[in-house]
Amino acid sequence: MAIAKAERLMNLALCLLGTRRPLSKRELRESIEAYLEAGSDDSFNRMFERDKDDLRELGLVIETVENLDGEVGYLARRDSNRLPPITLDAEEAAALGLAAKVWQQVRLAGAASGALQKLRAAGLPEDVDPYEAHGALEPRIPVHEAAFEPLMLACRDRRPVLFDYRKATAARPEPRHVEPWALECWRGHWYLAGWDRDRGAERVFRLSRITGKVRSRGARFTAPVPDVVTVRETVASWAGETADRSALIRLRTGAGYPLRAKATAVRELGDGWDELEIPYGHGLDAWLVEFGPDVVVLEPAELRADVVDRLRAVAKG
Numbered sequence: 587m588a589i590a591k592a593e594r595l596m597n598l599a600l601c602l603l604g605t606r607r608p609l610s611k612r613e614l615r616e617s618i619e620a621y622l623e624a625g626s627d628d629s630f631n632r633m634f635e636r637d638k639d640d641l642r643e644l645g646l647v648i649e650t651v652e653n654l655d656g657e658v659g660y661l662a663r664r665d666s667n668r669l670p671p672i673t674l675d676a677e678e679a680a681a682l683g684l685a686a687k688v689w690q691q692v693r694l695a696g697a698a699s700g701a702l703q704k705l706r707a708a709g710l711p712e713d714v715d716p717y718e719a720h721g722a723l724e725p726r727i728p729v730h731e732a733a734f735e736p737l738m739l740a741c742r743d744r745r746p747v748l749f750d751y752r753k754a755t756a757a758r759p760e761p762r763h764v765e766p767w768a769l770e771c772w773r774g775h776w777y778l779a780g781w782d783r784d785r786g787a788e789r790v791f792r793l794s795r796i797t798g799k800v801r802s803r804g805a806r807f808t809a810p811v812p813d814v815v816t817v818r819e820t821v822a823s824w825a826g827e828t829a830d831r832s833a834l835i836r837l838r839t840g841a842g843y844p845l846r847a848k849a850t851a852v853r854e855l856g857d858g859w860d861e862l863e864i865p866y867g868h869g870l871d872a873w874l875v876e877f878g879p880d881v882v883v884l885e886p887a888e889l890r891a892d893v894v895d896r897l898r899a900v901a902k903g
Contacts, residue, residue: 608659652804
């Protein structure tokens with residue numbers, strides 16, 4: 587059985603690497619003898635999905651493409667599956683091995699383990715064990731969002747995606763058509779940076795606000811991918827952390843502790859209110875709206891107007 591599966595995987599890899607156009611499941615089934623011998627369509631589908639996952643686990647980049655008729659096809663482009671010779675010294679291999687340790691989530695533990703074995707083959711010394719506890723602190727990156735894995739694969743394979751996204755100030759999610767560039771964890775939350783096709787601009791999306799399934803689209807990227815995708819800097823800018831001005835707000839006593847932590851000055855007003863001076867940068871209006879009736883913007887006037895507009899939009903649904 588092991589020899590049969592290895593032969594089947596090899597045949598599937600050759601088919602995907604040798605084609606110039608995406609091949610449908612039907613065409614792949616007709617081209618590979620082991621698939622022809624499958625007893626039923628369900629049996630073939632299960633076998634094919636397992637084989638496809640196994641090849642991706644081995645490092646083969648398989649693209650999923652949907653044509654105009656809605657039929658899904660598969661191919662592995664040679665330029666996406668060709669790597670230059672890789673040489674690692676002991677320190678580089680150990681650093682990458684430590685990175686593999688970070689991924690201890692259930693869906694990624696297998697991939698991390700496989701990556702470690704490849705690092706062993708690339709020169710990671712046997713006496714370096716990145717899974718061994720070397721101190722009281724151990725690195726972990728939490729991944730709870732269901733959208734993480736399909737977006738990670740879409741970034742890797744350069745495939746546009748479609749998903750429903752609910753902004754912080756919106757009552758209902760809206761569809762977004764995105765060319766994904768990179769994922770990054772910032773302050774305990776995962777963010778996706780990419781090109782929003784509908785808005786014709788770069789956007790950053792918080793994964794916890796993606797609702798429903800992430801669907802892949804059969805097309806190539808239309809916008810160039812930046813050499814360096816600055817996810818953290820973009821998120822920090824939208825969060826107002828690159829502020830160059832100050833805003834004056836009234837905050838209900840005992841509320842808005844994140845705002846109090848950022849305040850540069852606090853004055854008690856009495857009657858259950860305090861006055862705070864906080865840094866003012868892009869995106870502060872969206873953040874203030876989240877505190878609802880506990881916040882009143884005093885100045886500047888444009889910030890107050892932006893907050894009022896957002897509140898009215900939420901009220902209209």
